[in-house]
Amino acid sequence: MTTTAPSSAPAPTAGPAARGVGVYKTYGSGEAEVRALDGVDVEFAPQRFTAIMGPSGSGKSTLMHCMAGLDDVTSGTIYLGDVDITGLSEKKLTMLRRDRLGFVFQAYNLVPTLNAIENITLPMALAGRDPDQEWIDQVVRTVGLDDRLTHRPSELSGGQQQRVAVARALASQPDLVFADEPTGNLDSKSGIQVLGFLRQAVDEFDQTVVMVTHDPNAAANADRVLFLEDGKIVDEMSEPTGEKVLERMKRFGD
């Protein structure tokens, strides 16, 4: 089990940070069967910021859940680094998430009874490890929360809460950060801030970020955009801009 102590980011020469091969995911059965993922092959390069886009019901969230080991696949294989996670036990998956992945959800990212810094260091607390204080300080400084660390989530604005969530996702220096509509509940100014931090994490801290979004402007912060439709990857785009992504999205018939 490759439980990595937080160390430096993977060397650029390594393979993809995560990889899905022939991934199928169906819900229900018979008449009611829904094919959420229909044979997806995907790779996320390390130290890159990847956005997954697609219309509602295209399977983008499902893809992320499967890649992150939050949901199981019907067939196909998921690798995190070079570990095949499709056959892992619940317990091993939990440890994998704890030690090697970071999560930013759309809402309800924080434990309401813990203050900001306790939330940030929670994954380490769950693992029974001491956080890397220098790194934590750096992350906290970057997201600009120095003076808010002892506040409870209820005492923070939505944007501040989401910044805490980003800090928590980065706190254990994971191999990969998954962000699921991280700006979905935010006003545009806070949204831009949060995206800026994710961008910074990739550029300055050599992190790897995969983000699901339906906002073209959010996707424009990524290095690469994958487009999903009906459970299949139908297109991808490098060096995206807001207009280019919007243009592509408009081509999805609805």
Next chain:
Amino acid sequence: MWKTTVHGLLAHKLRFALTALAVFLGVAFMAGTLVLTDTIGKAFDDLFASVNEGVDAVVREESPFDDDFGQAIRSPIPEQIADELTAVDGVESVEGNVFGAATVIGTPEQIAKREKEGDDALGRNRGAQSPALGFNWPVAQEVNPLRVVAGEAPAADDEIVVDKATADEEDLAVGDDVVVTTVAGTEAYELVGIVTFGTADSPGGSSVTAWETSAAQRALGFDGTYLDVRVIADDGVSQDEVVANISEAIEAGEITGTANGRDLKLEVLTGAELTDEDQNELADQLGFFNTFLLVFAGVALFVGIFIIYNTFSIIVAQRTREMALLRAIGADRRQVLMSVMLEALIVGLLASALGLGAGILLAGVLQGALEALGIDLPSTSTVIGMRTLVASMVVGTLITVVSAWMPARRAAAIPPIAALRDVSIDTSGRSGRRVAIGLAIATFGALGLFVGLFTEIGNSILIVGVGAVLVFLGVIVLGPLLALPMSRALGAPVRRFRGTAGTLAQANAMRNPKRTSATAAALIIGVGLVGFITIFASSASASIGSVIDKAFLADFTVDSGSFGLSGLPPELVDQIEELDGVEAVSPVRLGTAEIEGKGAQLSAVDPTTINQLFDVGVSEGAIEGAGPTDLFVLRDKAEEEGWTVGDTVTVNFARTGEQELAIAAIYDEPQPAGTYTITLEGFEQNFDESQQFDPQVYVRYEEGFDLDQAREELEATVFAVAPNGGGAGPAGNQGLDHHPDQPAPGCGLRPVGPGHHHRTARNRQLAGIVDLRANP
């Protein structure tokens, strides 16, 4: 994880408080009960130890049998045994000991005043609420439980001392003349001293009167006899040594006693053994009290289980997303499980600790309540035993943790994906299995109820209890299945009349049947309990009421109103007989003898008049004309034993030993005479003088005699003989009860339910106080 739990608790103080409350109440009750009974036990243990401190040995008759309470029955021993004991090696001195009933009535002035004030003042004093005890005053103060606190010890025949509580309450002072009723009659004595019992103002609320020993013997019906003899050993002689010496002397025939032509079998025990015996006797009585209260604590905790289960279920449901988030960012199932269990543990520990504290306070309150009822306890410090501490903490905490286990398991099963979805998972269980298990438990319980109620297999009370609990559990298991159709049926009208709100209410009740039924369960228990207590109380009073109405043909009952320990002097009956218009009079006297190897209560009545006073439904033989060697038996008992009229039954009396009595009559009504009845003459022959008193006397007047006049004359007579109205009744109850509307003989008889036989003098007396009213 520890941090999230503690912070979570602190952030939800109300939730915490509600969960804790259930545990808190149960534990408080339990701890209160334990502390109270420990304290009472300690108080009396200390008291017995101190009052028996100077006693090195006791000689008494070896008890031939126990009464139906398990109390040893024994005969008095002749007083010459005391003299014989002084000759034994190592004996320094001896004290004869007598004990009996003695009711303090008051000063002649008080009595005259009461008489002037009318009926109501006929009787009301301490003797009414608790036993009125008579003692002798030993010469050797080492063996005297009484301590003089004012005046001096009684020395002459006409001198008495009384306990401080009675003196205070009845406003008696040293130098007063005080009228006291005993088995020997009602007489005035000079009050020469006020005493305490050990350190207590009175022993457990009883009144105490004490005489110099020979006066006590006379007053309490111990003519030339003692109840037992207490021995003080020479200095340096141990209790065991002096007991050994006395035993030797008894075996050598140097100490013998005969009573009523019978050789007494003597026993000797050490002072320490006597103390143990007293303490154990009390422990038995307290044990009952203890169990009674603990049952309530148990029920409170049982209800608590459902409340805790429910609260934690709701907590877990509310925190689904939080749990899922924790799971997503790396908490494993065990950690989530532990966080909920930890919360339960903290709640349980804190609530138990608080409950324990409250219980200790509650014990004080209960003790105060007992004192308010006139049951003074000897002073002692509150006893908080290790047992109380451990039991309260362990039971309270364990119940919380166990109740939270299922909800915690459910919390741990929340998938991390739930953090990302708006999920509401209702796993309503596999219905088939639930039905099978629920029905099996309920059926088994119902079977238990049936067996316990209608058959005679095993311990029926236990079986009924277990059956009831099983039926209850079965209903709980089936609850979620019942909740759905019941919500649908009950919700239908609501839906109809309350529109959208009604529809939503019904839908909510149906959405999670488990939750609905768990909430209902706490209520089921509550309502069940209220029902149980109500039914219990009303059937108890119904059985007393029905019994009282039916058999009485008498016009008046003179009721001693006191516990079976004391009663009216026998001379009263003779005097009532002389009154104008009296057609029939009979006392009911009570005693215990051994029949068929078991202690049994015997009533004694006047066979010549009894048929005019009660209709006990004689169905075989006749009571009239019976003599001292005749026995009358209740039909139920006769059938059980296969007895018929003419059969001989061996009855073992403490005084006279085994006697052959012939069954002269079999009667159907257990009231008022009970299972066994003998003639008054038989009672006088076979029971000690100290037991010749009448708890109740029944009087019937001639047809057409003015009953108001009768009452007046009767009252005057009763007052002259027993100025307290015969031991007095509680406030508002007169010593005299009137039965107007005398029915034609044989009328007004109703069948009696089984199992309502009066069993004891005590029950009988209380029944008499409660319900001796108009004759139907």
